Amino acid sequence: MKKLKAVDFFCSGGGMSYGIQQSGIQILAGIDFDDSCRETYEANIEGAEFIHADVFDLSENDLEERLSLKKNDDDLILIGCSPCQFWSIINTDKSKSAKSKNLLVEFSRFVKYFRPGYVVVENVPGVLRRKDESGLTEFIEWLKTNGYENPHFKVHNVNDFGVPQNRKRFTLIASRISEKEVKPLEALGPKSVVRDVLGESKGFQKIEAGHKDDSGFLHSVPKISEVNKRRLKKVSKNGGNRSGFSNDPELQLKCFIGKDNSFKDTFGRLWWDRPAPTITTKFLSISNGRFVHPEEDRALSIREGAALQSFPLTYHFKGTSLTKIARMIGNAVPPKYASAIGKAIIQNHKWT
The missing domain is CATH 3.40.50.150 (Vaccinia Virus protein VP39)
Incomplete structure (x- = not known):
């Protein structure tokens, strides 16, 4: 043939x-x-x-x-x-x-x-x-x-x-x-979930918001403000959302006052044993969807977003900024x- x-x-x-x-x-x-x-x-x-x-x-x-x-x-x-x-x-x-x-x-x-x-x-x-x-x-x-x-x-x-x-x-x-x-x-067998590709056993060391990975692995994640760090500490692990801080007047966002059932994925964590939501070009942002790590108080890293898109860990991403690389990953088939x-x-x- x-x-x-x-x-x-x-x-x-x-x-x-x-x-x-x-x-x-x-x-x-x-x-x-x-x-x-x-x-x-x-x-x-x-x-x-x-x-x-x-x-x-x-x-x-x-x-x-x-x-x-x-x-x-x-x-x-x-x-x-x-x-x-x-x-x-x-x-x-x-x-x-x-x-x-x-x-x-x-x-x-x-x-x-x-x-x-x-x-x-x-x-x-x-x-x-x-x-x-x-x-x-x-x-x-x-x-x-x-x-x-x-x-x-x-x-x-x-x-x-x-x-x-x-x-x-x-x-x-x-x-x-x-x-x-x-x-x-x-595909045959069980549906693939977050746990199948993320976590320490899959090669992702624990990192904090703002971590910069200068290697080609690109396990890099943007910084977040101190108030957002405090918010994420109140979001329960493994699937929690912004309701965890909705009753705290210092942490609740004004735009969500009285709207506890709207945009619940904002500041939301991924579940280990469910598929991730759609990985968009904004997956580096904790306020643009359910893009918070299941356990760590940060957004997904560049390499984690790529893994959830099923790119192999050896895929080489080249770009002048994390935002541009994230856009390439989010838009990919x-x-x-x-x-x-x-x-x-x-x-x-x-x-x-």
């Missing part, structure tokens, strides 16, 4: 590329408009080229020549995991991300031009909920009428695929060379989920 190969659009720091590569598929290139991802991508995705380009400005011919791609190549996979803030349900200012709402349409240009053996799209569930606006409806109809007869498109929880995190993601997998629906392969997609494609390819 010829080796499957893939081009990863909107590759960022390489979560999708790494998982696809681990499944046994060659990565030809990753494409991203953010050149600050280059160093991380090239440090981890062996043999792949990082292409710094805005997909709006990239032509099909340019990509064809640069990577020596062929049309109608049964062994080619085109992957599009576009930035998804515009379609997210999180209540943020959408003006900055307005341009990103058309990224699926731009990606479809390359699918229509190359007609690869396989197409993969991964995004927030909002892309499916607003499928007409996002361009998904038109894209799926084009696939069905152009040889991709039975595309799989569904919202999955990555916890079902070995990732110790509850994270719902829309996934589309379409095959031009098989009538069989190709679905990500679910969990590698174990990507690997489940890759394995499903390989399995399908063997029988066609």
Whole structure:
């Protein structure tokens, strides 16, 4: 069997590329408009080229020549995991991300031009909920009428695929060379939880807020104020939340007075024996979600956030600040989920 190969659009720091590569598929290139991802991508995705380009400005011919791609190549996979803030349900200012709402349409240009053996799209569930606006409806109809007869498109929880995190993601997998629906392969055995990847037994020494790890392991965490240290001491271990200090007039936040049942994850700790909540780009902050360590009085470290995203402990993250690296990690496709997609494609390819 010829080796499957893939081009990863909107590759960022390489979560999708790494998982696809681990499944046994060659990565030809990753494409991203953010050149600050280059160093991380090239440090981890062996043999792949990082292409710094805005997909709006990239032509099909340019990509064809640069990577020596062929049309109608049964062994080619085109992957599009576009930035998804515009379609997210999180209540943020959408003006900055307005341009990103058309990224699926731009990606479809390359699918229509190359007609690869396989197409993969991964995004927030909002892309499916607003499928007409996002361009998904038109894209799926084009696939069905152009040889991709039975595309799989569904919202999955990555916890079902070995990732110790509850994270719902829309996934589309379409095959031009098989009538069989190709679905990500679910992990066998118990669901993965926080305890499976964090803690001293997993290589994470106890640290305090503000700890700076100058090694490549990056077990680093931001400082917190003295009042926040006092708040965390009152948050019970293993799943506690801000109700632990809600009756203390010196510690209670004014915005939460009389609102004990609102935003309860704020200042919340992870549970050891449950999956983590969705790891966002703000996981270094104790006030942006349930991102407090199960026992220690601090936020998650860079490496802990990466582990909960299923990156291996040996993954090399390069960046000028903790915030930028955290953004790369929070935006990533969990590698174990990507690997489940890759394995499903390989399995399908063997029988066609």
